[in-house]
Amino acid sequence: MNAVIDSILKENIDYYRRMKNILVGRLMINERGYLINKHLKGQTYKYLRRKVSGRSFYKYIGPEKSPYVDKVSKEIKQSKNDLIELRRTKDALKKLRAKDMNHVDFTARIRELFQLMDKEGLWDEGLQLIGSWCFKFYQNYLGVEYYPERTVDVDFAVRIPYTGTPTKIGEKLKEMGFQEDRSTQDGSIVYRGGDIMVEFLKDRKGDGKKEGDPSIRELDIAPQSVPYLKILLENPETCQFKDLGKITAPSMPAFLAHKLIVVGKRRDKGKKEKDLRQAQAVARAVLQDQERIERLHSVVKSLHKSQQKVVCSSAKAADELVPGASGDFLEALDGLC
Secondary structure (H helix, E strand, O other), rough: OOHHHHHHHHHHHHHHHHHHHHHHHHHHHHHOOOOEEEEEEEEEEEEEEEEEOOOEEEEEEEEEHHHHHHHHHHHHHHHHHHHHHHHHHHHHHHOOOOOOOOOOHHHHHHHHHHHHHHHHHHHHHHHHEHHHHHHHHHHHHOOOOOOOOOOEEEEEEOOOOOOOOOOOOOHHHOOOOOEEEOOOOOEEEEEEOEEEEEEEEEOOOOOOOOOOOEEEEOOEOOEEEEEOHHHHHHHHHEEEEEEEEEEEEHHHHHHHHHHHHHHHHOOOOHHHHHHOOOHOOOHHHHOOHHHHHHHHHHHHHHHHHHHHHHHHHHHHHHHHOOOOOOHHHHHHHHOOO
């Protein structure tokens, strides 16, 4: 009889775990917040309102009866229902005494990573979340429009020299179950755990040929050296997220300028298109906030003249891969190109 009961319990736990992963996945990509109306010249336009750290953010959605407004409205309704169902699912798992509720939940694993960085004080010492997870947060918390992004890799930028309190982050990642994987080419280290890869990056000086051993002994890591990272590291923005705690990422203006430089150096059309679509989504959010527009101009003006030219040439050529993107970029860069 015990074997039968155990089998039934296992089936129920597996079912609710699958449901939890589906619900969390949808909540990560679907819009959340409230649609509000704004009236202009007899027309009604819809905006999405969300609150982050006590501050309201607004994102333009479209005319009242446009197909995209209908799509966003359905996503918001779906998210509200999913939140209710997620609470019920978690309660069911607790009642079934599921000891490992986050068994296959990527978001819980990634949340654990961010909490580790916060606990060790690294957000305050120049560490930044960059790459695709940075863009995910712009989408989910700072009003950037949806663009599908499926990576589970997590990239952190490290400010060099590191001047904070020494802490063995590499060792702590291994204690979490990540395996160390050292590159035979440059000696850098990535950490792999299941389908998640954690990588640390630092700004490359010149062509990188004279950098030598990449190890940062104070942190027990060896970051890969990449160009143009200085733009992000010099323009941090820290937010307190209800779901995830404190996180430091590049400001959206810095992200946009960096993307336009990287695009200008890429050869792979697929990667260029992906970068341009992310940059366009961020540009549209920047255009909704005069302070961010001014910050973008400040970031671009601080760049070397050769990099400023790349930003402008990438902006002007963007329509070749992403129709309509050039208009958004040049409006955000008004007067600079």
